Amino acid sequence: MLTTTTRKEVLFCMLVCVVPPLVSCGGDVDDPIIERSAALMPDIHWTVASGGGPFAFSPDGGTVATGGGIQTQLRAASTGALIRTLRVRSGAQAAAFSLDGTLVALGTTAFNLNLDLYRVADGVRLFELTGHANGTTGVAFSPTTPGLFATGGRDRMTRLWNTSGTLVRSMNDGIRVLGIAYAPDGTNVASNASGFIHIWRVSDGTLLRTITATNTFTVAYSPDGHLLSTGTQIFDASTGALVRNLAWPATGTVDATVFTHDGTAVVAAGEDFPNMVDVATIRYFRVSDGAILVTYDQVGGANAYVKTVALSPDGASLGYTVATDGTSVLARSPF
Numbered sequence: 001m002l003t004t005t006t007r008k009e010v011l012f013c014m015l016v017c018v019v020p021p022l023v024s025c026g027g028d029v030d031d032p033i034i035e036r037s038a039a040l041m042p043d044i045h046w047t048v049a050s051g052g053g054p055f056a057f058s059p060d061g062g063t064v065a066t067g068g069g070i071q072t073q074l075r076a077a078s079t080g081a082l083i084r085t086l087r088v089r090s091g092a093q094a095a096a097f098s099l100d101g102t103l104v105a106l107g108t109t110a111f112n113l114n115l116d117l118y119r120v121a122d123g124v125r126l127f128e129l130t131g132h133a134n135g136t137t138g139v140a141f142s143p144t145t146p147g148l149f150a151t152g153g154r155d156r157m158t159r160l161w162n163t164s165g166t167l168v169r170s171m172n173d174g175i176r177v178l179g180i181a182y183a184p185d186g187t188n189v190a191s192n193a194s195g196f197i198h199i200w201r202v203s204d205g206t207l208l209r210t211i212t213a214t215n216t217f218t219v220a221y222s223p224d225g226h227l228l229s230t231g232t233q234i235f236d237a238s239t240g241a242l243v244r245n246l247a248w249p250a251t252g253t254v255d256a257t258v259f260t261h262d263g264t265a266v267v268a269a270g271e272d273f274p275n276m277v278d279v280a281t282i283r284y285f286r287v288s289d290g291a292i293l294v295t296y297d298q299v300g301g302a303n304a305y306v307k308t309v310a311l312s313p314d315g316a317s318l319g320y321t322v323a324t325d326g327t328s329v330l331a332r333s334p335f
Contacts, residue, residue, distance in 0.1 A: 041298035042282070042318060042331035046080035048073075052323040054095035055308045056104070063120065064310075064319060065095040065104050066328040072106055074120065077317065080330060084123040089113055096139040099146050103163060107136030107151060115139075115151060117163060127165040132157060137178050142202070144186030150202075152177030158191040158200060169205045173198055179218035183237070184225040190237075192219040197228065197235070211240040217255050217270075223263045227287070231257035231268035234287065244290045249273065252281065256308050260284075261315025265293060265335045269320055271305035272297065280304035280322050284335055294334050301325050 051068020057077065058064070067073045067085075072092045074083040090110035097104050101120065108114045115131030118124065132153020142148040147163045154176040160168040171191075179192035188208065191198045197211035197219055213219075215230040222228070227243065228235045231254030234243040246266065248254055251273040258267050269282045280300025284293040299306060300322040307323035311333055318333040 040294065040296050042296050042329075042334075044329055044331045045317070047327055047329045048075070048080050049326055050321075050328040051092075052307055052321045052326040052328065053092040054106075055310045055319040055321050055328055056095040056097060057310055057312050057317075057319065058097045058104075058120070059099065059101045059313060061312045061314055061317070063097075063101075064328075064330070065097065065106075066319070066321060067092055068321070068323070068326060074104070074123070075328075077312065077330065086116070086118050086123055086125070088116055089128075090135075093135070093137060094139040094151075096141050096149065098141050098149070098163065099143065105139045105141070105149055105151075107131060107139045107153075109135045111135070114153075115161075117165070126163070129165055131159065131161075137176075138180030138191075140180050140182045140189070142186045143182055143184055148202075150180055150182060150189045152180040152191050152193075156193070158189060158198070160189070160202065160205075171198070171200045171205045171207070178216060179230075181219050181221050181228075183221050184223060188237075190219045190221065190228060192216065192230065197230070197240075199237070199240075209240045211235050214245075215254050217253070218257050220257045220259055220266075222259045222287075223261065227259075227263075229257045229259060229266045229268075230254070231266070231270070234266065234290075246283075246285045246290055247292060248283070253305065255306060256320075258309055258311050259287075260311060260333070260335050261313075263287065267309055267311065267318070269306035269309035278303040278305055278324075280306045280324075282306055282309060282318075282320060299329070300327075 053068030055066045072086045090108045094107035106116045112130045114136045117126045131151045133155040135154045138152035158171040173193035175194045177191045195216040199208040213230045215232040253270045255270040266285045272279045272281045282296040304324040308321045310319040318331045
């Protein structure tokens with residue numbers, strides 16, 4: 001059922017702290033890591049009880065795919081209104097739209113038959129196949145080549161497919177893959193294989209480099225393709241060199257990350273664990289120095305965590321799901 005959440009009063013600190021670097025509310029101006037705001041709730045446009053699985057925007061930003069369990073919904077991004085429901089065999093955990101927005105691929109937790117492709121216009125399922133043994137954990141369409149997409153799974157493989165359902169290539173990660181991302185120029189695919197970031201060349205499946213990361217769950221390219229984020233670290237995509245660490249508490253977990261539209265900030269989402277209690281949390285980090293720009297830690301109920309985070313193509317909207325609450329949310333992105 002669609003609900004509307006009114007905006008909370010934004011703290012005065014948030015208004016005065018989005019200013020030149022190293023200026024904070026009462027903080028040490030020499031400290032490069034500055035908490036710009038805390039204990040905030042985002043400016044929410046809509047919330048739906050949809051299962052808390054994936055969240056993906058269509059290329060034109062007009063439609064989102066979200067949900068959980070055996071149902072994924074296509075919804076209007078502007079209002080959250082249900083367009084249609086797509087049924088899968090098991091819990092949906094990854095979603096991605098094709099380059100032209102006409103197709104949506106879903107990865108699920110089913111041991112078999114865990115990769116589904118649907119036509120957006122009418123919800124017809126074009127194929128259902130076993131992308132990976134024991135679950136397809138990540139899906140990403142090529143940003144340059146129509147009909148080509150990548151998947152990752154718990155069977156320790158990264159795979160390339162075309163939209164006819166034909167397997168193009170398999171790459172052996174050697175350990176379960178929990179996150180996957182296409183480079184913006186379409187030449188490479190990055191997989192997060194439980195903390196080992198593998199950069200695969202799309203044209204022939206060559207492993208170009210391996211980056212050792214502290215976070216095991218997610219990976220994202222910057223819009224210019226020069227950087228990679230795992231939510232707790234930023235790396236140089238061309239060399240694998242560590243650019244900087246991001247100040248996420250060691251007791252917490254980052255489940256999802258994405259760069260902002262202009263590449264100046266990284267969004268990380270998951271959970272903090274203060275006082276032995278899970279707190280669903282989303283943070284924006286400035287790329288240039290790792291400063292914390294915004295912390296949202298009023299986005300979930302008790303013992304909650306954020307499973308997925310996404311930004312609309314125009315950068316104006318923040319989409320996320322809270323797995324433990326079973327909710328999907330669209331809010332205003334502050335950056």
